[in-house]
Amino acid sequence: MNTNVVHKAESPRLAIALEERRALRANQAKAIAEKLDFWYGTNQALKNINLVIPENQVTALIGPSGCGKSTFLRCFNRMHDLQADTRYSGSIVLHPESVNLVGKEVDPIEVRMRIGMVFQKPNPFPKTVFENVAYGLRLRGFSNRTDLAERVEKALRGAAIWDEVKDRLSDSALALSGGQMQRLCIARALATEPEILLFDEPTSALDPIATAKIEELITELRQRVTILIVTHNMQQAARVSDFTAFMYLGELVEVDATSKIFTNPSKKATEDYITGRYG
Amino acid sequence: MSAVMTIEELRNGLAWRKNLDKAFVVAGLLILMSCLGLLALLFVDLVRDGAARFGWDFLTQFPSRKAERAGILSAWVGTSMIMLVTAVVALPVGVAAAIYLEEYAPKNWFTGVIEINVTNLAGVPSIVYGLLALGLFVYKFGFGQSVLSAGLTLALLILPIIIVGTREALRAVPKAIREAAYGLGATRWEVTKDHVLPYSTGGILTGLILGLSRAIGETAPIITIGALSFIAFLPDPPISGAFPFVNFAWLKSEFTAMPIQIFNWISRPDQAFQQNAAAAAAILLAMTLAMNAVAIWIRYRFRKKINW
Ligand SMILES: Nc1ncnc2c1ncn2[C@@H]1O[C@H](COP(=O)(O)OP(=O)(O)OP(=O)(O)O)[C@@H](O)[C@H]1O
Numbered sequence A: 001m002n003t004n005v006v007h008k009a010e011s012p013r014l015a016i017a018l019e020e021r022r023a024l025r026a027n028q029a030k031a032i033a034e035k036l037d038f039w040y041g042t043n044q045a046l047k048n049i050n051l052v053i054p055e056n057q058v059t060a061l062i063g064p065s066g067c068g069k070s071t072f073l074r075c076f077n078r079m080h081d082l083q084a085d086t087r088y089s090g091s092i093v094l095h096p097e098s099v100n101l102v103g104k105e106v107d108p109i110e111v112r113m114r115i116g117m118v119f120q121k122p123n124p125f126p127k128t129v130f131e132n133v134a135y136g137l138r139l140r141g142f143s144n145r146t147d148l149a150e151r152v153e154k155a156l157r158g159a160a161i162w163d164e165v166k167d168r169l170s171d172s173a174l175a176l177s178g179g180q181m182q183r184l185c186i187a188r189a190l191a192t193e194p195e196i197l198l199f200d201e202p203t204s205a206l207d208p209i210a211t212a213k214i215e216e217l218i219t220e221l222r223q224r225v226t227i228l229i230v231t232h233n234m235q236q237a238a239r240v241s242d243f244t245a246f247m248y249l250g251e252l253v254e255v256d257a258t259s260k261i262f263t264n265p266s267k268k269a270t271e272d273y274i275t276g277r278y279g
Numbered sequence B: 001m002s003a004v005m006t007i008e009e010l011r012n013g014l015a016w017r018k019n020l021d022k023a024f025v026v027a028g029l030l031i032l033m034s035c036l037g038l039l040a041l042l043f044v045d046l047v048r049d050g051a052a053r054f055g056w057d058f059l060t061q062f063p064s065r066k067a068e069r070a071g072i073l074s075a076w077v078g079t080s081m082i083m084l085v086t087a088v089v090a091l092p093v094g095v096a097a098a099i100y101l102e103e104y105a106p107k108n109w110f111t112g113v114i115e116i117n118v119t120n121l122a123g124v125p126s127i128v129y130g131l132l133a134l135g136l137f138v139y140k141f142g143f144g145q146s147v148l149s150a151g152l153t154l155a156l157l158i159l160p161i162i163i164v165g166t167r168e169a170l171r172a173v174p175k176a177i178r179e180a181a182y183g184l185g186a187t188r189w190e191v192t193k194d195h196v197l198p199y200s201t202g203g204i205l206t207g208l209i210l211g212l213s214r215a216i217g218e219t220a221p222i223i224t225i226g227a228l229s230f231i232a233f234l235p236d237p238p239i240s241g242a243f244p245f246v247n248f249a250w251l252k253s254e255f256t257a258m259p260i261q262i263f264n265w266i267s268r269p270d271q272a273f274q275q276n277a278a279a280a281a282a283i284l285l286a287m288t289l290a291m292n293a294v295a296i297w298i299r300y301r302f303r304k305k306i307n308w
């Protein structure tokens, strides 16, 4: 796997990415959104979204505020079902089983057990560090202490925070720094080994150093899990993602290999946005 | 240099606005102090009037025809038992109702009506609860004029307080925390039991204690259901040293309570009984204040542990 993500535009990744894109048409898609519409009451927030989420790749969602990035992201784990009067139509098909994540017949809890999410503001439970990470496992019926401890350690290592918290596992998670909290939240999501990990602006509340750590982490994680990330930070999208989708007013304007989007977008709106000429 | 005014104008304006600010602080403090002062005055007055009666004997003697021999043993034991029943009944019912309304109920006209009614119930005169309880608990259910009936009546009375308090506490749990739990695949009940409830325990207990301190002074409803003013025995204690360690006979026992005892003494012409009443009232007030202090302490403890 290519982990040199700093200067994608100059690397030969463009060709590779295009090839990957062709390959994933066949069977490397982890999820495919097709004709996805979404309504908050009568307000249609997503309009006819068609997007392939390639497996074990990072797909970034960019676009101006209010364009529906979070709304789209939250369709993947059916977060909208918690709010009354919301409605999906179309599909997000998860492979390989081809279940429609937004199908009425599909249990949203089952969906959330397969797809993890990391939120904009770190939101650890006011419990111990250990219990935060163990919670998802406990929900799934894990109760053996050594088993739990092993899995918690693995998740914390996976989120690159083990060394910082290994002596503080029974301290309150609220005592951690913002960046540590966010990595703890990533560990919490990782513990249950989700198939897709959703990130909604995971670094917007963090300082540059904590941000860099999270970005590095995302780059590592993509070897094991499919990642979908919303970001306002163009450099971040360029650094961490393989594919970038540009949304505008609830529609998907353009999606392509990140290197292509940032060097040679095919739509004028995309170019205006990434060059800061938007609005 | 400000563009719209000179620096002098700016300072004068600011001084005036800061004076307004100070004036508000002074007015607020004055009002607060007069309220607290009034309460303190009342308390001191009661303590002075009842000073002669304070002592171990007063707490450990049954009522008597002789004022100087009379004590409040059956009254405070009765009140404690009633409060126990009230808390044990009102807490789970009130918390469950609040959880339902806050976490489960769909937002439609039906739950709207329920919500309005819950709030209105808090304003129903307590004697009405007494009448309801007399018909329902005392006669219909055959609980009689017992500790159980009294506890249930006061539980009804404070349910709205507990429901409203609990709902506020539940609502204070941030949406982000619920989303985190749901996001991991928790069911609604798991989110409630593992997160929302534990994190709002402080607020819930505070609501309970505030409810209880309202109930402890209620007189009308327990007179209505038939509290006696002269009880010269104690019911069997709820906990005993021998198997089966708990007994429930006390629930069916006749009872008196602090406010009843006070009311009874105060209505006697003999000056000595007025002293008893003052002493008992001071003790009742102290019990209420102590409960409120506990509520504050609990809230403080939980706030310190969980600050979002
Ligand atoms: N819970 C909600 N209820 C109703 N409307 C909502 C809700 N959340 C978002 N919307 C609306 O849906 C549209 C898309 O919002 P969304 O939060 O998805 O935008 P976003 O692209 O994530 O913006 P940002 O970059 O500011 O986070 C907006 O017009 C917004 O007003």
Ligand SMILES: [Mg+2]
Binding pocket: A069, A070, A071, A200, A230
């Ligand atoms: Mg958003």
